Amino acid sequence: MSDHFVTVLGADEPIAEVRLNRPEKKNALTLEMLDALVAAGKDLAGKPKLRAVILSGEGTDFCAGLDTGALMAMAGKLDAVKQEMLTPPEGEAANRFQLPAMIWSQVPVPVIAALDGVCFGGGAQIALGADFRIATPDSRFSIMEGKWGLIPDMGISQSLPRLLPADRAKELIMSVRVLTGVEAEKYGLVTRLADDPLAEARAFAEELAAKSPDAIRAGKQLVDAIYAGTPAEHLRLEAVLQAELMGSPNQVETIMANMQKRAPVYR
Known part of the structure; x- marks a missing residue:
C-alpha cells in the first residue's frame, strides 16, 4: 500500500514500516500526505498479524512540518479550514488535522518513530503520536507553530501531558525552541x-x-488508559483556540514578518 508521498512497506507482515516520502522537501507535509497517513494507520489497525509499526522519513530528515505551499493554500480558504477543524469526521474525536498524529493511538500495537535530521511542527506532533521515539543525538526537534503565530493543534493536548511537566510544555510551545x-x-x-x-x-x-x-497489545491499552484524560474535550480545545488565531491580525503579521524577514509589529 502506498500514496504518492507516503509509502507503507510490509503491511501484511508482523512489522510494517510507514515512510514519509518527499525527501527533496525534507518530507514537508501536504494535506494529501496527512490524509494518506490516516489511511495507512486505519488500514494497519485492522491487520491481525501486525506486531509493530515503524514511522520514518525517507532521506536525511523525518519531517520539516507543514509545507509552506499547503499553509498558503489553507490561508486562502480560512472559513472552510476552520469549519473542518471544528467538525471532526463522524465517530472521531480528532479532526482531519489531528488524526495523522492521533491515528497511531488507534493502532493496537507499538508504534516506533525513527527520527533523523529535522522533526519540526506537524512532523514533531506526528512523532509524538507514536509510542516510542528514537533519534540521532544531532537531530533537531521543535514544536514550531508559534513561529507562524499559531499553537500546535495536531493532538498535542494528548501527547505532551504524558511526557512533560506543564512548565516545559509551555516553554517549548511559546519559545519555538529547537532542541537537539x-x-x-x-x-x-x-x-x-x-x-x-x-x-x-x-x-x-x-x-x-x-x-x-x-x-x-494489552500493555499499550493499559498505559494509554492510565494516562488518558478527556480526549474529546482537549482536542476540541485545540481546534477552537487555533480557529480563533488563524487569520487574526497578529497571526497574519507573524506570517508577513517571517516571509519578509523583518521584525513583526503586533497590535
Whole structure:
C-alpha cells in the first residue's frame, strides 16, 4: 500500500514500516500526505498479524512540518479550514488535522518513530503520536507553530501531558525552541538515542514482536488508559483556540514578518 508521498512497506507482515516520502522537501507535509497517513494507520489497525509499526522519513530528515505551499493554500480558504477543524469526521474525536498524529493511538500495537535530521511542527506532533521515539543525538526537534503565530493543534493536548511537566510544555510551545536529539531525550520527548534510528527501531520492533502479542497489545491499552484524560474535550480545545488565531491580525503579521524577514509589529 502506498500514496504518492507516503509509502507503507510490509503491511501484511508482523512489522510494517510507514515512510514519509518527499525527501527533496525534507518530507514537508501536504494535506494529501496527512490524509494518506490516516489511511495507512486505519488500514494497519485492522491487520491481525501486525506486531509493530515503524514511522520514518525517507532521506536525511523525518519531517520539516507543514509545507509552506499547503499553509498558503489553507490561508486562502480560512472559513472552510476552520469549519473542518471544528467538525471532526463522524465517530472521531480528532479532526482531519489531528488524526495523522492521533491515528497511531488507534493502532493496537507499538508504534516506533525513527527520527533523523529535522522533526519540526506537524512532523514533531506526528512523532509524538507514536509510542516510542528514537533519534540521532544531532537531530533537531521543535514544536514550531508559534513561529507562524499559531499553537500546535495536531493532538498535542494528548501527547505532551504524558511526557512533560506543564512548565516545559509551555516553554517549548511559546519559545519555538529547537532542541537537539540529546536535549529532547533529556526533556523526555525522545525515548532513546541512536546513531542509526531506523536500524535501532527495527531491532526494537523485532524484540517486541517476539513477545506475546496479546500482552503487548494489552500493555499499550493499559498505559494509554492510565494516562488518558478527556480526549474529546482537549482536542476540541485545540481546534477552537487555533480557529480563533488563524487569520487574526497578529497571526497574519507573524506570517508577513517571517516571509519578509523583518521584525513583526503586533497590535
